[in-house]
Amino acid sequence: MADVAARAGVSHQTVSRVVNDHPNVAAPTRERVQRAIAELGYRPNTAARALVTGSSRTIGLITINVNQYGPAQTLIGLEEAARAAGYSLSVAILDEPGLDELQGALDRFLAQSVDAVVLHTSSSQAVEALRSLDPPVPLVAVQMGAEEVRPTVTVGQEAGARLAVAHLLGLGHATVHHVAGPAYSLEAQRRVVGWRAELTGAGAEVPEVVHGDWWPTSGYATGLALAARIAAGEVITAVFAGNDQMALGLMVALCASGLEVPGDVSVVGFDDVPEAAFYTPPLTTVRQDFAELGRRGVALVLAQLAGEDTLPDQVEPQLVVRSSTAPPRR
Structure with a gap:
């Protein structure tokens, strides 16, 4: 710091004020000190500054x-x-x-x-x-x-789940199935609470929750199981997936089983990953502003x-x- 002060023609205290972004330094002086810092390649000693401040x-x-x-x-x-x-x-x-x-x-x-x-x-x-x-x-x-x-x-996990379910019920679906995240996850637990509350408030049937692991493979396995139930005559028209990656696996499995999204089954995810807009079809989802x-x-x-x-x-x-x-x- 002494070298910077000498190069800029200012005191040690002035250099310290500039380094610590103190407002009481004239603009021309600040520019002169910053130029000296750049020329000398000076880097503040954070350990020393921590001791002082x-x-x-x-x-x-x-x-x-x-x-x-x-x-x-x-x-x-x-x-x-x-x-x-x-x-x-x-x-x-x-x-x-x-x-x-x-x-x-x-x-x-x-x-x-x-x-x-x-x-x-x-x-x-x-x-x-x-x-x-x-x-x-x-x-x-x-x-x-x-x-x-x-x-x-x-982030309002319960509120996000309620948005997803309300959207699907508003489209005319009788109920909404849910592929949740792991049971130990607080986020997954709160989305389940929001999903259940929105269905209950609308007087809709509350299906059994299926838990995945956040990854597409678990969504795919669940999609195959749901497709088999549909083939056996069960009416399943809407699914809320606990995140977009499970929603992706779910949609791939439904498609592989001869079902159309959203023609046969509507799917909503959660997160709004950058790829969600480019899924086939583009995914309706709940965005978290990270x-x-x-x-x-x-x-x-x-x-x-x-x-x-x-x-x-x-x-x-x-x-x-x-x-x-x-x-x-x-």
């Missing part, structure tokens, strides 16, 4: 299994929002959401002097573990719905760091109607 400008993120579209996009949304707020994101990806694993990741982050920690997972096991964690920095839950435990922001989820998650962290009171926050989902749904054949 008491802040590392780093947020720790604990997440589990980011090999699915939703978790991966949430991670990206959090990183972009953190970067826009002047923070970096340090990530720990766990295989299991147990207490020992979460505590270990939390301890590693505390050793790095992070300013706050975000926990992102839809596992019900993690919610129970979360009750036992008591870190000395703010801890925010994203997509967990653990309102009674920690400050949290989620970028907004990330922004609100980081906003919740910043509010906690500022000592502000916070309330549970919810990002509202949106129904995207495409060509995989239609009125049932009479």
